[in-house]
Structures are given as C-alpha cells and as structure tokens.
Amino acid sequence: MKVLIVYHSEHHDNTKKLVEAIAGQGDVTLLNASENSNLNWSDYDLIGFASGIYYQKFHKDILDSAGKNLPLGKKVFFLYTCGMKRNSYTDAIRQIAEAKKAQIVGSYGCLGFDTFGPFKLVGGIAKGHPDDKDISDALNFFVKFYNMV
Numbered sequence: 001m002k003v004l005i006v007y008h009s010e011h012h013d014n015t016k017k018l019v020e021a022i023a024g025q026g027d028v029t030l031l032n033a034s035e036n037s038n039l040n041w042s043d044y045d046l047i048g049f050a051s052g053i054y055y056q057k058f059h060k061d062i063l064d065s066a067g068k069n070l071p072l073g074k075k076v077f078f079l080y081t082c083g084m085k086r087n088s089y090t091d092a093i094r095q096i097a098e099a100k101k102a103q104i105v106g107s108y109g110c111l112g113f114d115t116f117g118p119f120k121l122v123g124g125i126a127k128g129h130p131d132d133k134d135i136s137d138a139l140n141f142f143v144k145f146y147n148m149v
C-alpha cells in the first residue's frame with residue numbers, strides 16, 4: 001500500500017518528528033505542503049495530513065493543498081501536534097475531506113513544545129513533547145490501519 005503524508009511543521013519540527021518516524025514504517029512518501037510538487041495524489045492508497053496547530057487549525061497550506069489536490073473518495077487520516085489539547089483542531093481539515101467524500105480512517109494528536117507568544121516568556125509549554133511515548137503511540141496508531149487498509 002502506498003501512503004502519502006502531506007505535512008507542515010514550522011515551529012519546532014514537532015510534527016516532522018512524528019511523520020519521519022512513521023515514514024520508516026512502510027511505503028510512505030512525505031510531501032511538504034508548502035513546497036511545489038508534481039506528485040499525483042491519485043497514485044496513493046492512503047493520504048495523511050499532518051500539521052502543527054496554528055490558531056486552532058491545521059496550517060493554511062495543508063488546508064489549501066487538500067482543497068486543491070485531494071481526489072474524491074480517498075482514505076485519509078489526520079495527525080497533529082499542539083501546545084494544548086482540544087478536540088476541535090481537526091474540524092477544518094475534516095470538513096474539506098468530507099466535501100471530497102473521503103473515508104477518514106483515524107486521527108491522532110499529541111502535545112508539541114510551544115513557545116508561541118506569551119508562552120515564550122515562561123520558557124514554553126509542553127516541554128519535551130513529542131516524547132518517546134507520543135512517537136510510539138503515533139506509530140501504533142499508523143500501523144494499525146496501515147495493515148488493515
């Protein structure tokens with residue numbers, strides 16, 4: 001099974017740590033959503049969207065790229081890192097996927113070191129995340145449906 005993960009990670013490479021660990025688990029291509037690419041998304045059986053959370057959402061480049069390039073009816077999953085946990089962070093990407101009749105196979109989020117804005121003054125929050133457990137949980141999350149899809 002061929003997997004494409006479209007990602008954006010700009011703050012502390014928190015999300016990049018997760019997607020790079022996952023990329024070692026199978027036939028996984030990583031695509032930086034902010035770079036130009038000629039990849040044909042139809043060639044992939046499963047498409048992941050992975051992002052830090054910026055202003056309550058996946059990064060705009062992920063949302064734009066999904067709106068533009070996600071073919072109809074794909075299997076998709078979501079992955080994110082955030083300074084503070086909240087369930088609504090996948091709402092915007094989920095809406096786009098649903099409009100493309102995607103089958104959403106799962107979603108995984110964990111904390112990621114955050115020094116944005118006032119948090120910088122206190123040395124940041126979610127220090128040390130993603131940690132080894134966050135990464136191994138992400139791998140388990142991925143492997144479960146990678147083997148099923």
Ligand SMILES: Cc1cc2nc3c(=O)[nH]c(=O)nc-3n(C[C@H](O)[C@H](O)[C@H](O)COP(=O)(O)O)c2cc1C
Nearest residue numbers: 009010011012013014015052053055056083084112
């Ligand atoms: C501009 C900006 C906005 C952010 N907004 C949020 C937010 O709304 N909620 C949250 O939990 N974390 C927020 N964060 C923290 C990041 O989501 C968190 O540090 C994440 O792990 C960054 O991932 P990255 O290192 O892959 O970019 C924000 C960080 C930045 C830089």
